[in-house]
Amino acid sequence: MTPSTRYDMIILGGGPGGSRAAFDAAARGLSVALVDRDGLGGTCLNRGCIPTKLLLGATAALPLLETQKKLKGAEGHIAFDLPALQQRKDRYVKGTRQALEKRLKAAGIAVYAGEGRVTSGRQGDGDGELAVSAAQADGTEQETRLGWGTLIVATGSTPASFPGLAADGAAVLDSTALLDVTEAPESLIVVGGGAIGLEMADFFSRLGTRITIVEGMGRLAPTEDAEVGDTLRKVYAREGWTIHTGRKVASLATVDGNAVLRFEDGEELTAGKALLAVGRRPASAGIGLEALGATLRGPGWVQTDECLRAAPHVYAIGDVNGRTLLAHAADHQARYAVRHACGDTATPYDAGVMPACIYGHLEAMRVGPTAEELKNAGFSPRVSRSMLIANPIAQAYGTTQGFIKIVWVDGRIRGVTAVGHGVSHLVTLAAVLAGGSGTAVGWTAHDAGNVIFAHPTLDEALEAAMEAPQEPV
Incomplete structure (x- = not known):
């Protein structure tokens, strides 16, 4: 034809x-x-x-x-x-x-x-x-x-699934199906403590749903800085979430109208619904x-x-x-x-420092590699930080949990990590600090003095983190 x-x-x-x-x-x-x-x-x-x-x-x-x-x-x-x-x-x-x-x-x-x-x-x-x-x-x-x-x-x-872990359209749902429910379940098991699982759990928690998070890795948000996962766990646990990390799931299925999860050690959890958020294919x-x-x-x-x-x-x-x-x-x-x-470039693709966020009332933001990733790659990173409790805007909202961490290599910013209320709004500025992409390089600590950071803003927490003492990892 x-x-x-x-x-x-x-x-x-x-x-x-x-x-x-x-x-x-x-x-x-x-x-x-x-x-x-x-x-x-x-x-x-x-x-x-x-x-x-x-x-x-x-x-x-x-x-x-x-x-x-x-x-x-x-x-x-x-x-x-x-x-x-x-x-x-x-x-x-x-x-x-x-x-x-x-x-x-x-x-x-x-x-x-x-x-x-x-x-x-x-x-x-x-x-x-x-x-x-x-x-x-x-x-x-x-x-x-x-x-x-x-x-x-x-x-x-x-949405990804695995043997014994697949959405069935009844009580076990993927993110697509859960986004369309018109009645909040009394309880929800979320399998997967990454961005999708945390954001959906946060939303349904606001509707009064009891949340249980199950993450096979050792912490929530396992692809992020370890301190981010620790902070998320502390805050959500105080809010009444049940959190299981470092535990493997053997099966998840609808039984008598409810979602039943069984760990490999035999323990079972039951909830009105379950969200399977174990990645993408x-x-x-x-x-x-x-x-x-x-x-x-x-x-x-x-x-x-x-x-x-x-x-x-x-x-x-x-x-x-x-x-x-x-x-x-x-x-x-x-x-x-x-x-x-179109022949306008022959240079290999360069993603530069990729920004990423996890949303919710407690957010996480990252631009560039973490200190751990740089150390594993053979660099000698240093970190500096500011705590949001010292920021007047965080105090104004009463949401002082969290921090901003700057990752340095050879005196220049290579990455920025943050967790706390509203930190997603800092992600583009953080990308600029870390050098963007192409031939750009990250800022030095001296560069912070060349920009006026408006007061009072959450942006000042970035300035404070840049000016804080740098410590070896």
Whole structure:
């Protein structure tokens, strides 16, 4: 079958990375098609960071008011309407998705809804081919063949599961299903103490749900600085959460309408619902990348070279390549891939210092490597810190738990870690301090004196951490 239409660039996946690549390529005058199977905006907009933040934002006042009650400065009760919150979330997501589609079409980008499958790669100067299968109202499927000069794969990821640990749609749910419930469970077991598990637990805790967190590693937020995990555990334990770390789960299933978790030592936990938040898996199956010479690692991560290429004229960006599973990482990679495909750069991709946050009434933020990671890599890092209890804005909100830690190598900032209320708002400034990417280098302690930090702000905690004594790790 001859392709019906030929495009300079076809992008598989309409999430943050895919849509960014489409806009950038169209702005350069390329003919562009975007093929999406799960709803424009990807996991981030439809089932991930945006709906989660809408729910956390809608209920953010409660922890602050509860703090004021403890400080004898307020009294009263707030009750949230979860169905109403869900309706608002769904309206926002739908409206944003529709607005994105309009913007894509206004930019001259062809949008195809359906499953994309590579049928052939480029041969010499010829185009590659892609088949797009779309379900029709009568139950049949219509296939459209498209030609491409460059292919960008940005198909993202899906919730992970393991033998004995899989969502069943009854009492054991993945994050997608839990985000849509309209009745808060009386109790919730969260398997996975990373960002997804902690954020969902925080939200449902505000609705009165009893929270139990189970994390197989030795601490909460196991990919972060150890002190971050320790701080999160202390605060959440004081709030009544039951926390199990360093324990392996043998099984998790719905039994008589409840979620029942069994540890390897035989102990069982029971709750009204359970969230399985044990990571993500690449959405690479069925695309046909292997036929192009691409290599899939582990559960399907698409291996890429130093320029994000998976095969000749084929790039893999975002979650699917397994480098960094963050929306802004996908966006950053998309910009680079389009530049490289257009011949505007030959320099290998450099992610620089990647920012990341965990949200909630107690947040965590990190830019760059931790001191432990640098030490393991053979460096001799030093650290300096400030405690939020000394910051006037933290005192104003009554949320003084936490700290900011600066990681130094050879007198320059290499990383910044923080935990506490509102610290996500410091992440971009922290990225600047740590040098961003490319040829930029981190600030020195002397550089802090060249910038006026407004008073009173939480930003001053960064200034205080920069000026504090540096200690060896």
